[in-house]
Amino acid sequence: MLMKLSTTHRPATDIGYLLSKSPERPQSKSLSFGTAHVFYPEASEECCSVVLLVDVDPVALVRGRGDADGPLAQYVNDRPYVASSFLAVAIAQVFSSAMGGRSKARAELAEQAIPLQVELPVIRCRGGEAQIRRCFEPLGFGVEIDRLPLDPQFPDWGDSPYYSLRLSCTARLADLLTQLYVLLPAMDGDKHYYIGADEVQKVVDKGGSWLSAHPERDWILAGYLKRKHSLVAEALGKLLNSDEHTVEQEAESKDGEEISLERKISLNERRMQSVESLLVRLGVRSVLDVGCGEGRLLSRLLDNKQFDRMLGIEVSSITLERAAERLKLDRLPPLKRARIDLQQGSLTYRDARMEGFHAACAIEVIEHIDASRLPAFERTLFEFARPAVVVITTPNIEYNSKFESLPTGRLRHRDHRFEWTRAEFAEWAQAVAQRHGYSVEFHPIGELDPELGAPTQMGVFSR
Known part of the structure; x- marks a missing residue:
């Protein structure tokens, strides 16, 4: 060979x-x-x-x-x-x-x-x-x-x-x-x-950084371990504990910490309202929500009949369960239920399920991704999924000094890998747009400070 x-x-x-x-x-x-x-x-x-x-x-x-x-x-x-x-x-x-x-x-x-x-x-x-x-x-x-x-x-x-x-x-x-x-x-x-317990550790060691979020994870594990169900289950458990479990623990508090910090200025509500209004104005009918969290944006869109197809992608299974509860998926009328779906998946690997949507939204998502993996996220969304419109929101770190309860130098959430200034976000967004044939516009969300800008910055990409 x-x-x-x-x-x-x-x-x-x-x-x-x-x-x-x-x-x-x-x-x-x-x-x-x-x-x-x-x-x-x-x-x-x-x-x-x-x-x-x-x-x-x-x-x-x-x-x-x-x-x-x-x-x-x-x-x-x-x-x-x-x-x-x-x-x-x-x-x-x-x-x-x-x-x-x-x-x-x-x-x-x-x-x-x-x-x-x-x-x-x-x-x-x-x-x-x-x-x-x-x-x-x-x-x-x-x-x-x-x-x-x-x-x-x-x-x-x-x-x-x-x-x-x-x-x-x-x-x-x-x-x-x-x-x-x-x-x-x-x-x-x-x-x-011979396939034994040592092979479980091998596949976890070699695949731990990418296999846990792979769409064909279960099929790959079954083939690698010769379909020995007990070993496959053991490997899956180790992968989830070593990777997704950590992600889930972080995701559990993701909404809580930020919403608590921003509640006084109703920032989360303003973000969702701004994104929904934008999508309505653009005549969008199908929406992909990557890193959908507990489904706050999707729950708003579901009540608007303009949106006839919605998909939420989230790496955390626990967070997806909470989203399903918020959306009451098991109690929706059949026609309404047919308009929306939730799926577990990674934001940094190509996924055919993400293709074919008019618009994609990543609301307060990119700051939770390691900077080294942003190029993979970029390709997943702009090169492979390639919707006509992409909406990305992220914190404006310049505004953090106005949060009295936030210590100087601290980010808004302990899982944030970074928070960008307006200039840093604009530089990244414009480079992404140029690489993939999009144009981009920037909009402030929340109370606008003349020197510090708004607490949330939104980039709207279109092609």
Whole structure:
């Protein structure tokens, strides 16, 4: 089996430092199931490609084992050729430092997102082409897939269950390798070694930063752990406890702290009223509310018959339950209930459910996202979902001095990663608009101070 990894980062040969493998000579490493070879078919400053070739010895692998599947089953199979758990293990052992994000010679580059391309000549996926896309596209990959014929010399025999896959992305090399480590065995659905409790910790360690919010999380876990329900449940519990549970705890107090601080000036009510009035004026009929919280905006829109389709996306399951209670979803008349839906999801991964809406709203959301993940949020909303109108509100930090109960230097909520001045928000918003073909206007919300501005700043993007 073979994997080709390429980059056009300048100088491209720096990928050799990240992989701890010199482009000047081929290298080999013995594995428990065969031998891994690393070599560079191309190495220049403009483009550098490295190949990981895994030579599996199926006879040595099964020698001494039983033949429960038949005397030839262990010898006549596709495992030496199809990207699977064999390749994942080889990646982990041959590129261990790169997968861990470590590079003595290029430490800064190891933390940098660079253009990367991956070619996998043969993979197998239980869910077919659609499932391959559902695995990789939410992570920001460009995906090209070719279905391979059963036999090129006999086209009448039809297609095989195998695919040729090409991936492209701009990401940290460590992130790319850990995602391949989890997804290749999950898609193949058949690991070559015993699956036990230690595999649960592996998938949590490798997938904890991205898997918990992946739309296909449960399917990936089931494939990676060979559909052993107890292990899948254990892995899911650990993922939720290590990631989403933290998010949920933060989300539980998100509305409470800010509303308490801003209650005297009725700021939350003014925000919702301003956003609803804007959407009504623009003639919007379908609305996506990302980071919908407890559904305060959606509850207003639901009472207005102009809005015939609404979707709220929120990472916290607890907060979604509260939103469902606020909206009384289980007691709505059928026609009214058909206009609105709530779904759990991440704001930093591509999600097909977010596409096709006239307007998208992110009300007091971006300040809860790590600055390093804002580009992913930007792509999710402006590049992939791409509504005609995007409404974003965020605190104006200049106004904070007017809150008597807020200590100097403190942000309005302990989960805020940042709060921007009006100039900082305008700079970010204008750059986003320019990158994605939008124009943007800015509107104050709340009492306007002549020097400090308004407590909330709203950007309205349109294309």
